[in-house]
Amino acid sequence: MPQQIVIAEHLRIAAVLSDERVDELIVAQGRYQIGDVYLGTVENVLPGIDAAFVNIGESEKNGFIHITDLGPLRLRKGGAGITELLEPRQKVLVQVMKEPTGTKGPRLTGNLSLPGRFLVLQPHGQGVSISRRIDSENERNRLRALGVLIKPPGSGLLVRTEAEGVSEDLLIDDLESLLRQWEAIQLAAETASPPVLLNRDEDFIHRVLRDFYSPEVVRVVVDTPDAVARVNAFLGADQTTLSVEHHEESGEILEHYKVNAAIRDALKPRVDLPSGGYVIIEPTEALTVIDVNSGSFTRSANARETVLWTNCEAAVEIARQLRLRNIGGVVIVDFIDMDSRRDQLQLLEHFTQATRHDSARPQVAQLTELGLVELTRKRQGQNIYELFGRACPSCGGLGHVAVLPGRDTLQPLATVSGLVRSAASARAEVSSPVALEGSGGSRRRRGGRGGRGGDGSEAGTLSEPLASAEESLLSPGEESGPDQGPRRQEPEVVAVPMDDTQELVYGWMGLSPALLLESPPAADNLVLRIVRPGSDPEAVLEEARQQLAASGSRRRRRGRGSSEGRQGSAEPAMDHGADLDTLMEIPLVEITPLVLEESARSFEVHSLDGSVHRSAGGDRSEAEPQNGETASESDASGEPRRRRRRSSASV
Structure with a gap:
């Protein structure tokens, strides 16, 4: 069946297509890649499993090597145990045979192999091996005889399928290239200080063509003009029946040949x-x-x-x-x-x-x-899944959430602490960092209906939602009610990196974006600004401070002019909702608790386009104020009302 190879060298991704469908992907993006040769040091030896861990780089995961993969060390000392072959801080020359997966580090081997186009050199191997895909017995005998003649003493040689019908001169040239590569590795190992990378297939195009080119390939598409010349030079005479093209059409090469679509479908x-x-x-x-x-x-x-x-x-x-x-x-x-x-x-x-x-x-x-x-x-x-898949921030990668008995709302199975750990790598620019008070990193919703715990938190509720910009920005002269507390300090302005999906998920779950910070600040006097990928955090923070300062001066002037009227009037307090809308001219994400029974709790998320998303529960309570209205301290029945909370989350 005719095949074509599409190579995106700048992304180090290639695909093999048959009948316009992607059959195989080649990705070389990890820190450790199969075939890499390292000079490492033994960290610890485990005689219980006849294995050892080897440090080969800056990663937290050491490489794993079993006694059966020690190669020349084991051959020299016969049937000795792992403790007699290796000891801590010993230098070892190893090659990556399996890339890291999950919590496991790379799998290593001491039996090095250097692949070429037609041959594979095994510096510590023995004999000559012929590919099983070569069916002709005469051709197998010819290649075996040639391999015995040209094989270096003390080494092994593997003849690949591509060597079928190839002349002796090309096979000898390929072997000489591999021998020069092995000599360079040995020289570097003598002078380098471990852990260090000694050899890697840096030319991605040569690697793809070497491992995946076959007579069935009729077309190779690359993303740069320079790559066309390199493909022609590598294939040589084989290019007579091969079309080598440079992708010049508009759009990315992986999108044009539906490679990205194949990746999305393969994750399903x-x-x-x-x-x-x-x-x-x-x-x-x-x-x-x-x-x-x-x-x-x-x-x-x-x-x-x-x-x-x-x-x-x-x-x-x-x-x-x-x-x-x-x-x-x-x-x-x-x-x-x-x-x-x-x-x-x-x-x-x-x-x-x-x-x-x-x-x-x-x-x-x-x-x-x-x-x-x-x-x-x-x-x-x-x-x-390991290359292109990421765990869902809502369920922690479990694929489902729980509906607990007696509750209508969806409860994430992943804990808040788990979300914080998974997002610990997110960096935030904080204008004045404040240490998180108390133990733990999660904060509970204040002022819940029903009983409170000793720490002022309500049992069974969601974590503290987005911090209330309205509550933190009110000055003492604007607080509703006659009794005023001490004047609030200036709010802390914090920038949190988030994309659209994260913002929607955190808002739906009632979680504060401050949880993404490595050291979340106190949430009682906090203004959050969302920083989109590619935006400048300092510019976003400076804009927020200027808006807060301008709005604070307007409220102070209005408060001094109307204080006399408020003292002699029975009218309700000033409507701060409209003032806040004036302050926050930037787009807002507003999370509003709905008035429901004690056993149910729901949230609304007002997105940037004005649409409303509800997590669960019934309709809006008639007693709840609309946008721009000031929530009174209690409704007609005398039950305490919850203050609306807002976060100045902008794009």
């Missing part, structure tokens, strides 16, 4: 089949589970043909999804049940044929007693 669990069936792919910590369903497919003459057709179609799509998503480890496939043993064997053969071109060499086992198909696939780098 459901994959639709052409016949109407579908496949569900669910990765877990231990293994990946795949379920096959017939869906709306009913075009076959009988149920047996329907099941067999759907299963065979799903087998081809599953083989493609394993490559596209780069799923490794144990995979369990639950095909639609089939009673016929003949159909089961036909499905297994079809599945095996669909995976035979996979470079990760999937091993398909027989059906289990429950009708499940087991297979294993070699891990090669990070899967698509």
Whole structure:
């Protein structure tokens, strides 16, 4: 089947396409990449598991190496234990064989291998190996004889599939290039101070063509004119039947060839089949589970043909999804049940044929007693979920929230502290940092209905919402009621980096954006300003201070002019809502508690375009003031009313 390779070198992402569909992704963006050669130091040795941890860089995760992967060290000392082979602070030359995943560091090996276009040099290996994909026995004998003649003493040589039919001169040139590379690594290891990176495939285009070019490739598309010349130089005579093009059309190359769309679809669990069936792919910590369903497919003459057709179609799509998503480890496939043993064997053969071109060499086992198909696939780098997926800030990556008994509101399963930890990397520019008082980083809503705890918090309520700009900005002369407390200090102005999605989620959950700060300030006298990605925090803070100063002077002048009238009048207090609207000419995100029963609590989020989003609960209470009105201290029934809270969150 004709294929094409699309390379976005500036992003270090490439894709292999067949029939305009993305079959495989190549990504080289991590700190540690497969094939990197490091000079590291042993941190600690674990004799209980015959392994050791090696420091190979600045990452908090050390590399892991097992005794079976020590290579030359183990060969020199025979069957010695791990404690006799390695000791703390010992220098070791290692290569990354598996990239970091989750909480695990990179997997290392001492059996180094340097891949070329036609050959793979194994400096500490033995013998000559021929690729199993070369079928011709005469060609295998020719390559094996040549490998024995040119192989350096004490080294191993692997002849790749691309070497089939290649002349002896090209094979020798490839080997000489690998030997020069190995000599440079040895020289650098003698003079460098560990931990240090000694060798990496920096040329992304050469790496992609070396590992994924095949005779089926008829077109290569790159994103720069310089890359076209490099592709032609690397392929040499093979370019006679190959079209090498520079992407000159408007729009990004990954968008034009629908690579980004393929990534978005691959992050979804459901994959639709052409016949109407579908496949569900669910990765877990231990293994990946795949379920096959017939869906709306009913075009076959009988149920047996329907099941067999759907299963065979799903087998081809599953083989493609394993490559596209780069799923490794144990995979369990639950095909639609089939009673016929003949159909089961036909499905297994079809599945095996669909995976035979996979470079990760999937091993398909027989059906289990429950009708499940087991297979294993070699891990090669990070899967698509680790590369392009991020945990949801609402549920902490669980995929669902809880509706607790007796409550109508959705409760996030991820704790507030968990959200703070996940967002600890967010940096905030604070004009005058204030240390968080008390223990813990979360603050509860003040003045709740019903009983209070000893700390003034209401049990079972959400955390403190966005700080009230209205409450923090009122001067003593404008407070409603005759008894006035001490004059408030100037409010603290804080800038918090947030995007639109984070702002909407935090507002819906009633969480303060101050939780994103590494040291959240006190929320009783605070003005928050949201800083969008790419904006200058200092400019946003300065604009907020100027608006606060101008608005404060207007309120003080109005307060002095009307104080006499207020003392001799029975009229209600001045409407501060309109004054606040004048102050906050910037867009606001307003969170308003709805008046509901004690067992239910709901919030409204007024977004920038004027639309209203409600988390749960019923309609707005008739006693609740509208925008611009001042909330009285109690309603007609004498029950205390909650003051409206606002946050000056701007785009």
